[in-house]
Amino acid sequence: MNVLEVKDLVKKYGDFPAINGINLEVKPGEVYGFIGPNGAGKTTTIRTVLGILKANGGEVKVFEQDAWSDAVKIHERIAYVPGDVNLWSNLTGGEVIDLFLRLRGQKNQDKKYKLIEKFDLDVTKKCRTYSKGNRQKVGLIAALASEADLYILDEPTSGLDPLMERVFQECIMDLKAEGKSIFLSSHILSEVEQLCDRISIIKNGKIIETGSMKELRHLTRSLVSVKTKLPLEQIDQLEGVKDVRLEDGVYQFQVDAKQIGEVMTYLANHQIEYIENMPPTLEDLFMHHYGKEEA
Amino acid sequence: MLKDNKLFMMMKVILRKDRVSILVWSLSLISFTFYVAIAMPYLFPSEADLMAMTQMLENPAMISMLGPIYGGPDYTFGAIMAAEMLIFTGIAVAVMNILLVTKHTRRDEEDGLIELIQSLPVKKTIPLKATLITYGFVNLIIGLIIGIPLELMHIESMDMMGSIVYGLTLSAIGIIFVMLTGLMAQLSSSSRGTLGLSFLLLGLFYMMRAIGDISSEALSLVSPLGLMMRSKPYVDNSLIPLTIMIFASFFIGYVAISLNMKRDLDAGFLPQKNGKAEASKYLSSPFGLIVKLQKNSLVIWAITVFILGASYGSILGDVDSFLENNSMYGQLISNINENGSVIDQFVAMLHVVIALFGTIPVLNMILKLRKEEKKGRLEHLISRSVTRNKLMTSYLTFAFLTSILMSISGAMGLFVAGNQATQGGLNFVKILEGTWVYLPAVWGMIGLSSLLIGIIPKWTKGIWFYLTFSFISIYFGGLLKLPDWVPKLSPYGHVPQLPVDSYHFTGSLILIFISAITIVIGISAFSRRDLDNPA
Ligand SMILES: Nc1ncnc2c1ncn2[C@@H]1O[C@H](COP(=O)(O)OP(=O)(O)OP(=O)(O)O)[C@@H](O)[C@H]1O
Ligand SMILES: [Mg+2]
Numbered sequence A: 001m002n003v004l005e006v007k008d009l010v011k012k013y014g015d016f017p018a019i020n021g022i023n024l025e026v027k028p029g030e031v032y033g034f035i036g037p038n039g040a041g042k043t044t045t046i047r048t049v050l051g052i053l054k055a056n057g058g059e060v061k062v063f064e065q066d067a068w069s070d071a072v073k074i075h076e077r078i079a080y081v082p083g084d085v086n087l088w089s090n091l092t093g094g095e096v097i098d099l100f101l102r103l104r105g106q107k108n109q110d111k112k113y114k115l116i117e118k119f120d121l122d123v124t125k126k127c128r129t130y131s132k133g134n135r136q137k138v139g140l141i142a143a144l145a146s147e148a149d150l151y152i153l154d155e156p157t158s159g160l161d162p163l164m165e166r167v168f169q170e171c172i173m174d175l176k177a178e179g180k181s182i183f184l185s186s187h188i189l190s191e192v193e194q195l196c197d198r199i200s201i202i203k204n205g206k207i208i209e210t211g212s213m214k215e216l217r218h219l220t221r222s223l224v225s226v227k228t229k230l231p232l233e234q235i236d237q238l239e240g241v242k243d244v245r246l247e248d249g250v251y252q253f254q255v256d257a258k259q260i261g262e263v264m265t266y267l268a269n270h271q272i273e274y275i276e277n278m279p280p281t282l283e284d285l286f287m288h289h290y291g292k293e294e295a
Numbered sequence B: 001m002l003k004d005n006k007l008f009m010m011m012k013v014i015l016r017k018d019r020v021s022i023l024v025w026s027l028s029l030i031s032f033t034f035y036v037a038i039a040m041p042y043l044f045p046s047e048a049d050l051m052a053m054t055q056m057l058e059n060p061a062m063i064s065m066l067g068p069i070y071g072g073p074d075y076t077f078g079a080i081m082a083a084e085m086l087i088f089t090g091i092a093v094a095v096m097n098i099l100l101v102t103k104h105t106r107r108d109e110e111d112g113l114i115e116l117i118q119s120l121p122v123k124k125t126i127p128l129k130a131t132l133i134t135y136g137f138v139n140l141i142i143g144l145i146i147g148i149p150l151e152l153m154h155i156e157s158m159d160m161m162g163s164i165v166y167g168l169t170l171s172a173i174g175i176i177f178v179m180l181t182g183l184m185a186q187l188s189s190s191s192r193g194t195l196g197l198s199f200l201l202l203g204l205f206y207m208m209r210a211i212g213d214i215s216s217e218a219l220s221l222v223s224p225l226g227l228m229m230r231s232k233p234y235v236d237n238s239l240i241p242l243t244i245m246i247f248a249s250f251f252i253g254y255v256a257i258s259l260n261m262k263r264d265l266d267a268g269f270l271p272q273k274n275g276k277a278e279a280s281k282y283l284s285s286p287f288g289l290i291v292k293l294q295k296n297s298l299v300i301w302a303i304t305v306f307i308l309g310a311s312y313g314s315i316l317g318d319v320d321s322f323l324e325n326n327s328m329y330g331q332l333i334s335n336i337n338e339n340g341s342v343i344d345q346f347v348a349m350l351h352v353v354i355a356l357f358g359t360i361p362v363l364n365m366i367l368k369l370r371k372e373e374k375k376g377r378l379e380h381l382i383s384r385s386v387t388r389n390k391l392m393t394s395y396l397t398f399a400f401l402t403s404i405l406m407s408i409s410g411a412m413g414l415f416v417a418g419n420q421a422t423q424g425g426l427n428f429v430k431i432l433e434g435t436w437v438y439l440p441a442v443w444g445m446i447g448l449s450s451l452l453i454g455i456i457p458k459w460t461k462g463i464w465f466y467l468t469f470s471f472i473s474i475y476f477g478g479l480l481k482l483p484d485w486v487p488k489l490s491p492y493g494h495v496p497q498l499p500v501d502s503y504h505f506t507g508s509l510i511l512i513f514i515s516a517i518t519i520v521i522g523i524s525a526f527s528r529r530d531l532d533n534p535a
Helices: A042-049 A071-075 A093-103 A110-119 A132-144 A162-177 A189-195 A213-217 A257-268 A282-294 B005-043 B047-058 B060-066 B077-110 B113-118 B126-152 B160-187 B191-215 B217-222 B224-229 B240-262 B286-313 B316-323 B328-336 B342-374 B378-382 B388-421 B428-436 B439-455 B457-475 B505-528
Strands: A004-013 A016-026 A031-035 A057-062 A078-081 A150-154 A181-186 A198-203 A206-212 A221-228 A241-247 A250-256 A272-278
Touching: A004 A042, A016 A031, A016 A042, A016 A057, A016 A206, A031 A042, A031 A189, A042 A057, A042 A150, A042 A181, A078 A132, A093 A110, A093 A132, A093 B286, A110 A132, A110 A162, A132 A150, A132 A162, A162 A181, A162 A189, A181 A189, A198 A213, A206 A213, A221 A257, A250 A257, A257 A272, B005 B077, B005 B126, B047 B060, B047 B077, B060 B077, B060 B191, B077 B113, B077 B126, B077 B160, B077 B191, B077 B224, B113 B126, B126 B160, B126 B240, B160 B191, B160 B224, B160 B240, B191 B217, B191 B224, B191 B286, B217 B224, B224 B240, B286 B342, B286 B388, B316 B342, B316 B388, B342 B378, B342 B388, B342 B428, B342 B439, B342 B457, B378 B388, B388 B428, B388 B439, B388 B505, B439 B457, B439 B505
Parallel strands: A031 A181, A031 A198, A078 A150, A150 A181
Antiparallel strands: A004 A016, A004 A057, A198 A206, A221 A250, A221 A272, A241 A250
């Protein structure tokens, strides 16, 4: 049974197809990353999954129920943080969090207190005085303190500082350990990379790639930094090597995953002093894709 | 100024953004003024009509409402026009400026727009300066457009100079409120606070001159609304009050800009206190949330409607003396009903006024639903297993309660003050009945707003036009000599005028029925449509 299943989803704004036939499957206990540049259709997809928007075509099932017609039943098992957390300027953060938990009928407060402490939020402040990051924290605390089966987070770390981003990642790991499913969208790629079991990449309303990090990695190249005794004169003529740079005697270049063996042999022949082979970040992966499309 | 390119660009942006609002406001103000000016000779065809009107305008109760009338004893049309129209047109101009200036100061700041602009290489005060200057000019132009053609219409006794002074008086009060609102936007730290403070000032100025015009000239002169009347268009054409107002505007604008320079973004000069770390136990449902957010504004509205009822009630004692002749109010009232004693007719008119005025907070409450949607705050609730049905019903319930509260507080104000003025001549139950018969009409408005929110959400604000139309067609129907069927286009036109008419429940039933149907359709459409993405 899939927690979330999207089949051939189409969503139009007027005539403009913001989502143009996408497919997704989130399995129980999985952390699923949904990546795409601005305007790719992440938020639109999520709002359709939540039954805030009605699909123009295809099917969206959450816990095997229809996202639109069974929305309320589904929401009892979902926690959601919108991409832009707008709050009521006259309420305090604490009041908003309590309201949000109570609307789900949740009694247990322990998690809430822990999260408030972890995220270091002053809950006595009126929401109008909160920064974007603090508003995001309010949304996150309310969602993460909820007992849900599926957590849907739209760009959850936008506005958080690196320290808070770390706290957030810990929270996601905890939820994962509890066996919860998490669906998060992002265009900040490093966070998704560490958290996600699987990801989909969306662009212009279409999914252009889906798979585990492992599966997607072989599509792309590694970043190699190497220092050798003998100069690597012909390195840029090798097949699959790109973007060669030389700095302080250290060569840095990208290698297509398929060619990595041959390149390594070549390097070994030049007496390696030091080598570092980094797995591609999603940034690279991303660039690769868009580079390819644009080329 | 043209040298300061960034300021000029900013002004262009403001004008572009607001062109529709500015156009609608200006056209309404201008066309209403022209209409009355043109209608004047027809409304008072004879010397006797004119006499009756001026007698009424000389009555202290009227003076405290509209301000003094100058140029007696042989009043001209121009003098009457100024006495009748100037203060309320001035208030309308002030309201326009409060709304629009708040929008470009605090609201833009809340929406993060100012931050965006300030991140560009422009001076910190540019957005505020641009707003103040733009609206300064907008007011000047509105004043000139009202003034100059007024003269070109060649209405007897409305001469060039007088018309220009008339128009510039409106510009002056407008400009003062541009600056005052700009100043309030620095003191308060939210758009709601800015609106609240600015309207509070407007109300205070009105009360100051209402009392001042009866008992203390000095008090009136301190209030801009009192001072503006002292330009005496068509009578003395005095430019001194206008000069003072313009200088005052410059000064207030200067203070606003220097405060803006000093303060931080999103901060205000009035203190902000911390709140509670946990929500009270009532804040656990959409309805609880609405109550929490709206209760202050509900109380303020209830008090305002009470004061409205009381201020009309307090002149009930004088009614007989100034309604006897076929005066303007006589016409207003005879439009409503030709039977019954003068005082009953007057009371009947007050019920309509209270009902119409009391509808404003009611519609406000429902329109909050749409506003919450546009601000992207509904998704917090909807994503937490609140049905749309429940959400909308909560807003509607609150609106219904508001409508009842408004009619009670209006009736109470009217009764308390009126009973005093007529030495115990009123019956509270009768008064309450008179206001309550309007509830089905108010509920009709609720129904219509629900329909708009459900079916054509982008047009939700159109309900204000309908309310304005209702107000003009019913309140001014007689004065403007509108045909009888026009008020019937409004739900308020189908309500029996107590205590003059007798009560038929069929009308009420039909209105309630319409209200119920439109609400049901509205809710089900709302449950079926996409929510708008936050802007
Ligand atoms: N209400 C609307 N009317 C018309 N077009 C819209 C509307 N909302 C979104 N769009 C368009 O639909 C597309 C997808 O928008 P969406 O908000 O889903 O993107 P996103 O991936 O969430 O982007 P971001 O990373 O900026 O949040 C965009 O091209 C956007 O311009
Ligand atoms: Mg988005």
